[in-house]
Amino acid sequence: MRFLHASDLHLDSPLRGLAKHDDAPVDVLRGATREAFSNLIELAIEENVDFVLLGGDLYDGTWQDFSTAIFFSKKLGELDRAGIRVFGVLGNHDAQSKLTKALEKPKNLTLLPANKPHTEVLDDLEVAIHGQSFPQQQVVDNLAACYPMAMPGMFNIGLLHTSLDGREGHAAYAPCKLDDLLAKDYQYWALGHVHTREEVSTDPWVVFPGCLQGRHARETGPKGCCLVYVEDRKVQRVEHRVLDVVRWENCVVDLSNVDSLQGVLDSTERALSDIVAEADGRDVATRVSFVGASPVHSELQGKSLWLRQKILNLSAERYGDSLWIEKVIVATTRKLDLEELLSGDGAIGGLARSILEIQDDPIAVRGLDAALAALMDKLPPEVSMADDGLQLDDPNVVGRLIREAKELLIGKLLETGDES
Numbered sequence: 366m367r368f369l370h371a372s373d374l375h376l377d378s379p380l381r382g383l384a385k386h387d388d389a390p391v392d393v394l395r396g397a398t399r400e401a402f403s404n405l406i407e408l409a410i411e412e413n414v415d416f417v418l419l420g421g422d423l424y425d426g427t428w429q430d431f432s433t434a435i436f437f438s439k440k441l442g443e444l445d446r447a448g449i450r451v452f453g454v455l456g457n458h459d460a461q462s463k464l465t466k467a468l469e470k471p472k473n474l475t476l477l478p479a480n481k482p483h484t485e486v487l488d489d490l491e492v493a494i495h496g497q498s499f500p501q502q503q504v505v506d507n508l509a510a511c512y513p514m515a516m517p518g519m520f521n522i523g524l525l526h527t528s529l530d531g532r533e534g535h536a537a538y539a540p541c542k543l544d545d546l547l548a549k550d551y552q553y554w555a556l557g558h559v560h561t562r563e564e565v566s567t568d569p570w571v572v573f574p575g576c577l578q579g580r581h582a583r584e585t586g587p588k589g590c591c592l593v594y595v596e597d598r599k600v601q602r603v604e605h606r607v608l609d610v611v612r613w614e615n616c617v618v619d620l621s622n623v624d625s626l627q628g629v630l631d632s633t634e635r636a637l638s639d640i641v642a643e644a645d646g647r648d649v650a651t652r653v654s655f656v657g658a659s660p661v662h663s664e665l666q667g668k669s670l671w672l673r674q675k676i677l678n679l680s681a682e683r684y685g686d687s688l689w690i691e692k693v694i695v696a697t698t699r700k701l702d703l704e705e706l707l708s709g710d711g712a713i714g715g716l717a718r719s720i721l722e723i724q725d726d727p728i729a730v731r732g733l734d735a736a737l738a739a740l741m742d743k744l745p746p747e748v749s750m751a752d753d754g755l756q757l758d759d760p761n762v763v764g765r766l767i768r769e770a771k772e773l774l775i776g777k778l779l780e781t782g783d784e785s
């Protein structure tokens with residue numbers, strides 16, 4: 366037996382945040398949620414799965430018109446003709462009270478009720494699916510607590526839209542602890558709500574498949590669903606299948622060792638080319654961030670418009686419409702040079718000077734003997750005594766360690782030495 370577990374389709378998500386960018390490929394991004402869903406349907410048919418599970422947030426909210434629901438019905442019809450059933454719960458975005466326009470429910474879709482947990486038994490497969498939909502957007506109760514115990518002799522699945530014990534960037538809905546889920550003795554927990562894929566547990570399996578298609582710069586990386594293989598009422602394996610059609614990626618460019626504007630552009634070009642390669646032919650949307658304590662930090666100040674133009678040009682020339690630069694963020698910090706650091710009359714300048722004054726010859730360093738002896742006492746014998754251990758009784762080794770430590774400390778001060 367095998368089934369697909371997907372969640373957070375957010376079909377026709379309006380992507381309001383993109384409206385402020387006049388160059389955003391809004392139609393491509395909006396169409397992407399539908400295309401990713403089509404990919405899910407195709408995969409289900411291709412893999413001839415026994416059923417499909419949907420963990421909530423099928424829709425982004427109530428529909429503007431019926432076309433979203435009609436599209437959904439059309440796709441479910443394709444599954445129906447292939448004999449594939451679908452089981453789902455509603456989440457915070459498509460909670461029962463939010464979908465104001467009613468439409469005939471596709472006949473192969475079973476939506477679990479919102480008033481109390483319900484168990485759907487598939488006798489032919491020896492499967493029991495337990496779950497409850499969100500009655501309204503704000504669900505602060507622990508829904509899982511009321512789910513029934515596992516049915517003996519069945520493969521038990523829990524369908525639940527939840528933030529578990531809290532996930533960054535996600536509202537705390539239907540909160541519960543992993544232990545609450547494990548206590549039910551189910552073989553698989555099909556979760557929804559969290560848009561980042563996460564295997565919370567593998568024994569038993571507790572999985573957030575993540576959203577089907579990234580919709581903005583915080584939903585990065587490959588998105589898709591889980592294909593779950595089951596034998597003798599046990600999960601054999603869980604595969605992540607990538608289904609997204611537009612890829613969001615953070616393009617982080619480290620400028621620590623870049624000392625010219627041309628160098629900035631060259632580094633950007635390399636980083637963009639990596640991101641495009643990783644997306645495997647998909648369109649890419651990216652936010653470019655420059656980071657690091659950089660020699661060009663000062664030069665970049667007040668040049669953000671120039672930089673953005675340069676990067677947009679570069680991207681258009683190399684990748685055309687297949688790459689969209691959502692934003693360019695300059696988040697570098699100042700890098701001092703050594704002379705500047707040493708001439709500072711504040712605490713950091715003084716610290717740097719005293720670090721450099723330490724001699725490399727261990728014999729000349731006052732108090733080093735006692736410090737090393739104390740250190741040797743604390744080290745486990747396999748570190749201090751072994752042939753390949755730390756030879757702290759060898760003046761050459763200690764001399765080298767002193768030089769390395771000085772370089773490391775001065776390097777750190779140069780990165781953060783801005784005494785403001």
Ligand SMILES: [Mn+2]
Binds near residue numbers: 373559
């Ligand atoms: Mn969601």
